[in-house]
Amino acid sequence: MFDESGAPACRTDSLISVGDRVLAGDPVLPTGDPVLFSASLCGAPTRSRISEAGMGLPTGFDPAAAFRAMVRMRLVDEALARAWADGLVPGEYHSGIGEEGIVAGVLGHLTGRDSMALDHRNTSAFVGRGTDITALMLEVMGSEDGLNSGWAGHMHLMDPGIPAAADGIVGASGPLAVGQAIAHARLRPGRVAVAFHGEGAMNQGMLMESYNLAVAWNLPVLFVCKDNRWSITTRATDVTGGDVVKRASSFGLTVEKVRGDRVEEVHRAAGRLIARARTGQGPGFLYAGCHRPGGHFEGDPIVRLLRSPLRQAEEWGPSIVRSAGAKTGGSRHDRIAAAKVLAGRVARAARDYTARTRMDPVKRGRRLLDQAAAERIESLEHHLVDQAMSDARGAVGPRPTFGVVRGGPR
Amino acid sequence: MFDESGAPACRTDSLISVGDRVLAGDPVLPTGDPVLFSASLCGAPTRSRISEAGMGLPTGFDPAAAFRAMVRMRLVDEALARAWADGLVPGEYHSGIGEEGIVAGVLGHLTGRDSMALDHRNTSAFVGRGTDITALMLEVMGSEDGLNSGWAGHMHLMDPGIPAAADGIVGASGPLAVGQAIAHARLRPGRVAVAFHGEGAMNQGMLMESYNLAVAWNLPVLFVCKDNRWSITTRATDVTGGDVVKRASSFGLTVEKVRGDRVEEVHRAAGRLIARARTGQGPGFLYAGCHRPGGHFEGDPIVRLLRSPLRQAEEWGPSIVRSAGAKTGGSRHDRIAAAKVLAGRVARAARDYTARTRMDPVKRGRRLLDQAAAERIESLEHHLVDQAMSDARGAVGPRPTFGVVRGGPR
Amino acid sequence: MTVMKYGQAIDYALGETMARDDDVLTWGEDVMLIHRDLLARFGPERVRDTPISESAFLYAGIGAAMAGLRPVVEIMLVDFLAVAWSGIANAASKFRDFSGGSWEVPLVVRAGCGGWYTDGGQHVQTLWGQLSAYPNINVVCPSTPADAAGLMLTAVQSDEVVVFLEHQLLSEQWIDYLGGGSRATVSFDRLVPADGAEGDVPLPLEPLPLGQAALRREGSDVALISLGVGAHRCLEAAEALASSGIEASVLDLRCVSPLDGNAVIEQARKAGRVVVVDEDYVRGGLTGEIAALLLEAGVTTKYARVAVEGTIPFAPHLEYAALPNADRIAAAVKGLE
Amino acid sequence: MTVMKYGQAIDYALGETMARDDDVLTWGEDVMLIHRDLLARFGPERVRDTPISESAFLYAGIGAAMAGLRPVVEIMLVDFLAVAWSGIANAASKFRDFSGGSWEVPLVVRAGCGGWYTDGGQHVQTLWGQLSAYPNINVVCPSTPADAAGLMLTAVQSDEVVVFLEHQLLSEQWIDYLGGGSRATVSFDRLVPADGAEGDVPLPLEPLPLGQAALRREGSDVALISLGVGAHRCLEAAEALASSGIEASVLDLRCVSPLDGNAVIEQARKAGRVVVVDEDYVRGGLTGEIAALLLEAGVTTKYARVAVEGTIPFAPHLEYAALPNADRIAAAVKGLE
């Protein structure tokens, strides 16, 4: 189990609880999994419902629950990536594939009205905290039956029941979580707010401001930096001075640094920081490295290049070559430097995308379980997620051009 | 002399050069003082004019020149503070009294097209770099004959000839200096940009962003933090997490920490950082503590309280007492805490304003000279500044309600 | 009924809501000293100084509002709100909609605005037109202590975002805070509209609904439409015009958003001549929106605007000339003849 | 004359100015990959990736422009400009005036804007009305490759601040960059105005003066006024209206500021009916300003506006309905009868 708060007080007919009903009684997979049984599934929780049990102490690590959460996150993201490729998800889609270890490790400590503020890469956090996954999928697919009636899309998902809010503006999750923490401190002492953000976001002023504010006001907030090394197509270290962990620490945040592909490590470190925060000892910063094999978003141009180098080279190559050879322009030196930049970027991406694929938290997490248990979890989660996606696909239908009925080239 | 670039190539009929003419030939006060003979007094400098001599090496410290610069800064600020009290300066006025050691220490290294970006507390930097002080005074007094034709006022002074620009938005001086440094790096290698800002500004996101940008792009910029402990009526440490020097250093800035009331210390440290910046070794951060005996701006409410406790208590006291005793409101605990906050703030201010008045950089700087030389400088500078102010006062006249000719209570 | 100053009235209303509702609290730069009376009454947990981090503490207000509090976030001057603009443009105005209507943001953003007291072009803007461009953002700027109190009460009790702009020329707090109080050599008497700065406040306080204009003066020849100090300048101009035989009505909108379109149209229909007086920029402020309302409603009217045409200069006489003063208003009215 | 895509035309114009003037350079997030052709030609000193620090790198653009460069600062999408708003509101728009006219800020701010391709309410705003509220800020949004190239040339050569908005639906760069290029399952063909996305560009390039509208279609019954994708939607609507016997003229403003008031007034006078079609919010966008121009000029006209009424929803069909589409335009025209 992710924590000691005991079995949830309610059951719902959501897909998740279907999964759980099947699982009930399984000794490896206890039912009382608050990560997957969030407040939102149980109706708006009352203050009295919030058990203070376990608050203030790091909570125990349950490999099966963690694995199960990660599997579900992965499957939902994969299902949405496929739906995106099939033309069922409008706009961009930023999957959290590769970051499940970080999210699951942290979420293992959240219960009741603990809150989250998220960025554009947010699906796994909602899934892990128990947002109805069909509603989530429908939202991402632009349906009026979605979690937010089609108004949010995947970058601005909102689930007041958890509570959790996503904001597509890079860096905003920090101060939003600080605000949640202010409310916790007054209204529900012991609760924490968690902000997830990327390493690229650490150069956004408001996020740094929010570190300072959290420390100055000694707020119960945990900032989680998921360092996947890239912000869209920019390698973070190319545009970042100093060391971001030292940076966080210089604000007076208590910092921990872990490998994000080891969910148990994340869980342990997050537990220490969250326990401090809950007991009024101040905010924390958890730094976890990870890899995003799918790129920034589905259709990421660098991933396209790595996957189909010839096709992409055909597309980009001619005009780059033409430009590099243009009569007017920079000096030879400038152009060589440019070629180096482009080649270097691709080379580094290629290196990251081969060497770092080993950093799969779900694969690693699987090794924490015995084979049979892992398989059982996988098959149940597959069932669950497939069902949700097939319901969602059924609900939206094929929807050419996403249901836009008019408009056209003149 | 502040640096080795030799005597300026031009003379103007500005008040400053009048002063210099008087001083010419004085062995203690050499004429070639680029700090007080800025580019702006010599017409727009051409690139060729910029001597590379001394760039890259810390420049020698000349106590007389530093003292002279500080005295002039002080006198101009005092003259403007008096003019403010006399109702001749509209709006707010933020004097730099107490911070001259920092400004003069840094400016001792600036020559030619080295640039500055400033905040609301900017007079001494303009004065030190040789902006025409009568024009500056007229601007601050809201005259169309002022440096910026009355459009800027003291918070937005602009002198393209230096070049130096002030921005009243807290934190903006950082990224503006970064921009100047980008231009230097391309157009006039060896030049540096200096940003002056307060310790309070260090919580403004864009300033922190600009530290990062400067490091990431390895720009020739020096950030100077003048820590006077207060931002308006808020004690900076009450709202700041961690240590700001560590914060700056965590971005990868090379940092130095000095006492701002010791101009020679400032000069030495600034020299090291500026030399690094000029030679492409990256940006620096100079931290210097200081005290602002005049408060945030003229008429600062806390200074009023310290200076005329009875009057201010009469003004504030009754309603505070009434509020503290209101039937409805916070708990006893809350109200006691509030009283503590208010009393504590005043007590700390009182402590700062007594203990720290010793930190007068001008008084300290005087001790670096022999008595006679110091007196000579003072009398000449008095003459100079008095003349400028009397010219300025003469030009604007008494101007009841600052020349606003209509308007009135209905 | 009691006489209050403008800033005092706002703090009075805020204090009353704070006394009734523990979830109301306020933060911002220097609020502990500026609102020392509220601090003394409610303690440092509910009246709290912030670092100079407008973005973070505005977004924090949004987060806190969504997590159960009713924060009144003070951004000293509205010009500084520009550093936190995304909080308005991308968050406060959007989150209720993003949530599909299921999540409210009961937030008040309080800020000083406006000129006439000489603080230079970065400290005297109003920006109210732009703020009201965003969905779900109510924007008010009261012109009297009574309205100020009533609107603050409404703002704090509302489940929506309200930007509460207090005009710096009317607010004794701002005039004093910016140093005015310590020099006898400067008087703002000629500039401060006396019954805007001080006036009767009916007690017990009643919330003043958003979007209700007040007709400050009747007159059938021309309708002057404004708010904040502008409403007072209109009254000044109306007096002057009356002496040349022109009777002007003066409509004080009180709220920029929602805007009392009916009242505007009614006055315009009656007079057939409209002058919109706006302390915001000529583009994107009040003047365009009112013109659009009139045209949409098919009102046939002559129309002129008196607004801020560019950067507001620092020098007081230049500032005065650049702001919509009574002379400019009267001239605009005469230009319509 | 050669055929170019919209984004390509912009980069072509930028490239030409960069080749002529060493002081022109560009920075922004991911520009090295997005504008890889410019990078290849001019090198990494002049085409440079930034950290995600819009405030700092916009203010840095201002500082650099005042220190001798001509930076083209790219803010991916105009929505993100909100985090750097103070750079526009308090600095870029003010510094020339603050300097008393002695210091220019030759800066181009380049950003994507606009919707129809489904990216949610924080990624599809235009904000052009608000940007043009500030003094000394020129704001353009071209609707064809030719205009895009001509306006970019002007923008970079100008000594003033120009906000260059490229419409995301027209820009092959943005559509591709946001992943569109990698899936054959989605087609924007129904949505993308074909001759906005690709078209003839006259060579050698000529700068296109700011503030000159283009009459895209003649018609005497009603004047449709818009810019960007809106101009194309107006043409769509005009075709539909023509089949019901209504002849609409379509005026493409090309620049929000300066705004071609004469052209607006001329069309309005001719038709006596005006529909302003604006992808900005109904408040503070184009519609109000045009109404004010008309009223000030004393033009008697019927008037309607088709603009964005609130948060732009994510779901494509809801987004389509919320934006000024051809059906809404035609309905507005018919509503004027």
Ligand SMILES: Cc1ncc(C[n+]2csc(CCOP(=O)(O)OP(=O)(O)O)c2C)c(N)n1
């Ligand atoms: C203020 C702002 N600037 C730019 C963007 C565009 N953008 C979206 S995600 C992203 C990269 C974020 O990088 P990081 O924080 O490392 O998160 P990751 O995507 O790697 O998870 C950028 C630049 C944005 N959404 N908001």
Ligand SMILES: Cc1ncc(C[n+]2csc(CCOP(=O)(O)OP(=O)(O)O)c2C)c(N)n1
């Ligand atoms: C963005 C912004 N927020 C707030 C202000 C109001 N303000 C002016 S000066 C100041 C305090 C600055 O403190 P610090 O940086 O320490 O400089 P000091 O005044 O002490 O020299 C504040 C809050 C402002 N001008 N800009």
Ligand SMILES: [Mg+2]
């Ligand atoms: Mg990243």
Ligand SMILES: [Mg+2]
């Ligand atoms: Mg300070």
